[in-house]
Amino acid sequence: MTAFALALIGFGLLWDTPAGVVSGIWKIIRTQAGLITDSISVGGMGAAFVNAGLVTLLSIGILRAVRMNFSGISVASLFLMAGFSLFGKDVWNIFPIIFGGWLYSRYKREHFGRYVYISLFGTALAPVVSEIVTVGRERDKLLWYLLGVGIGVAVGFLLPAVASFTLRVHQGYNLYNVGFTAGLIGMVLASFFKSFGHTFEARLAWSTGNNLPLAAFLFGLFALMALAGFWWNGRSFRNVARITRHSGRLVADFVQLDGLPVTLINMGIIGAAATVYVLVVGGDLNGPTIGGVFTICGFGAFGKHLKNIIPVVLGVVISSFFMVWSLNEPNVLLAALFATGLAPIAGQFGWKWGIAAGVIHASVVLNTGFLHGGLNLYNNGFSAGLVCIVLVPLIEALRRDR
Known part of the structure; x- marks a missing residue:
């Protein structure tokens, strides 16, 4: 994983001078980070990738x-941290939330290791910190800075308790349980902000024109990943197909279940497949879409494989034929990539229900962002949780009636 982080930094330094990278990262830090804010558009290619590598x-x-x-x-x-550091997270705004998680562990008198992953995933709400600090920049800077950090710490403190409940829901x-949790907390926070007169402006910082170099980087990265797994697997693809026997339902740790070599091959395959999808539908490779690709790749170690993600993506594709949007629109492109958080439905109940989940998700996710004002970077995780609440009981009821 350290090599992955260094690869991101190295790729970033190919695009800009160290001084330019520092300047770009400073721009990223000082920008409101809510959805959709492409770090490549804000700070440049070099700064965006170096920021992602440093966060990793x-x-x-x-x-x-x-x-x-x-x-x-x-x-x-770690792949999620890297991916979302290309659109929303930075080397500064993640720390108040992580510190809040650490404080919660101290309050519970438990080792922070029990909550560290929730804290890392919980940085989905990092834009809360950036939003408050940025709004207060023209007022009392110190007061608003302390307020932003304080609310970030409070969010990090609350996340573990709420996340344990939403998993049961x-x-x-x-697969994006903390995204569902963050959506609920973000919705409450956004409601408070609106009650004090704050207006959340629609954002779309979206870079274009970089498909060739970014595709080359991604395909090279995923090829190396798959080749490393192939080599460590005795220079064979033995047992790779076995990974598809898992439904992907939490907790499905492929590293422990099938070993790291097989997992690396799976990650390389689905990461490349996600990249191909973006290119085939005429989408742009940029910070947000690479964030989606990295998320799919990363969860290739924790629940996703081709068999359970294809039906969900296919559901989004099918819905495009009779709904009022196209597949290469920014929000829809991200919906298709992140809808794979519902892969366990396809894995557990079959491809038909996976398609149904994708169709429903495509509509729901386009209408949930305003609820939290774009403060929850894992908006698709929030939407996926809502889809599960409605769809899973229906599936189980119909299956029992057979």
Whole structure:
């Protein structure tokens, strides 16, 4: 994982001078980070990738500091941190939430390792910190800075308790459990902000024109990943197909269940497949879409494989034929990539229900962002949780009636 982080930094430094990278990261930090804010558009290609690499290294450092064993959730969390550092997270706004999670562990008198992954995933609400600090920049800077950090810490403190409850609500069929949690907390926070007169402006910072170099980088990365797995697997694809026997329902740790070599091959395959999808539908490779690709790849160690993600994506594609949007629109492109958080439904109940989940998700996710004002970077995780609440009981009821 350290090599992955260094690859991101190295790729970023190919695009800009160190001074330009520092300047770009400063722009990223000072920008409101709510959906959809492409870090490439804000700070440039170099700064965006160096920021992603640094956030990944910091996350690795935190996991090592609390002596976490390497597992599938480690991979998923680190790829998620890297991906969303290309649109919303930065080297500064993640820390109040992580610190809040640490305070919660101290309050419970438990080791932080029990909550560290929730804290890392919980940085989905990092835009809360950026939003408050940015709004107060023209007022009392110190007061608003302290307010932003304080609310970020409070959010991090609340997340573990709420996340443990939401997991029971969707029964593990939403791989982005903390995204659902963050959506609920973000909705409450946004409501308070609106009550004090704050208006959330629609954002769409979306870079274009970089498909060729970014595709080359991604395909190279995923090829190396698959080749490394192939080599460590005795230079064979033995047992790779076995990974599809898992439904993906939480907790499905492929590293522990099938081993790291097989998991790396799976990650390389589905990461490349996600990249191909973006290109085939005429989409743009940029910060947000690469965030989606990295999320799919990372969860290739923790619940996703081709068999359970294809039906869900197919559901989004099918819905485009009779709904009022096209597949290469920014929100829809992200919906297709992140809808794969519902992969366990296809894995558990079959491809037909996977398609149904994708169709429903495509509509729901386009109408949930305003609820939290774009403060929850995992909006698709929030939507997926809502889809599970409605769809899973229906599936189980119909199956019992057979």
